[in-house]
Amino acid sequence: DTAVSQTPKYLVTQMGNDKSIKCEQNLGHDTMYWYKQDSKKFLKIMFSYNNKELIINETVPNRFSPKSPDKAHLNLHINSLELGDSAVYFCASSPPEEGNSPLHFGNGTRLTVT
Amino acid sequence: DQQVKQNSPSLSVQEGRISILNCDYTNSMFDYFLWYKKYPAEGPTFLISISSIKDKNEDGRFTVFLNKSAKHLSLHIVPSQPGDSAVYFCAARWTGSNYKLTFGKGTLLTVNP
Numbered sequence: 001d002t003a004v005s006q007t008p009k010y011l012v013t014q015m016g017n018d019k020s021i022k023c024e025q026n027l028g029h030d031t032m033y034w035y036k037q038d039s040k041k042f043l044k045i046m047f048s049y050n051n052k053e054l055i056i057n058e059t060v061p062n063r064f065s066p067k068s069p070d071k072a073h074l075n076l077h078i079n080s081l082e083l084g085d086s087a088v089y090f091c092a093s094s095p096p097e098e099g100n101s102p103l104h105f106g107n108g109t110r111l112t113v114t
Numbered sequence: 115d116q117q118v119k120q121n122s123p124s125l126s127v128q129e130g131r132i133s134i135l136n137c138d139y140t141n142s143m144f145d146y147f148l149w150y151k152k153y154p155a156e157g158p159t160f161l162i163s164i165s166s167i168k169d170k171n172e173d174g175r176f177t178v179f180l181n182k183s184a185k186h187l188s189l190h191i192v193p194s195q196p197g198d199s200a201v202y203f204c205a206a207r208w209t210g211s212n213y214k215l216t217f218g219k220g221t222l223l224t225v226n227p
Contacts, residue, residue: 004157043203045215055212056214092157102150103213104160105157105159
């Protein structure tokens with residue numbers, strides 16, 4: 001029973017296209033995140049939502065727009081895709097801070113822009 | 115601006131021996147540290163954590179040590195098993211950062227049978 005699930009797992013598309021990645025968690029967590037792992041292998045936070053409210057928005061191009069229809073879902077929409085957007089995107093969730101609970105990650109979406 | 119550094123990209127140990135993975139950080143505001151383990155084509159999974167008020171935390175074969183004065187932490191795995199072969203990420207955050215985790219680049223551990 002997957003706790004944090006992302007779809008699709010692989011996404012190959014051409015420059016200039018618009019694409020979305022979906023994320024759902026069934027853990028009942030209040031906070032969800034998008035992280036990006038680039039070619040240098042760094043995992044960097046992009047966005048964080050708490051109960052559908054945006055709380056972290058790192059320096060990310062405006063072409064990236066997260067949407068949280070409810071606290072169990074956080075989707076990522078990317079407009080006008082560029083070659084540099086190629087990366088693995090991870091969704092994660094965490095409960096309210098009780099003893100510093102760790103993040104639970106999905107299995108990632110490998111985006112390849114050609 | 116790498117606030118969390120894992121300077122060893124890879125480590126190879128024999129089964130049954132100790133694995134020691136190291137992590138350094140520069141931000142003195144960090145007050146909570148975590149280790150994540152990642153297999154290929156999967157997301158990182160939480161392994162063990164430590165608060166800055168402690169210098170050691172143990173969970174089975176895994177022990178994390180924190181040296182605040184040196185801004186250094188390490189993960190010890192004893193005894194190492196082939197199933198431990200994975201990429202290990204060190205991560206840190208500070209209270210009030212809205213749970214924002216800063217990750218290191220990871221260390222690939224290979225445990226040879």
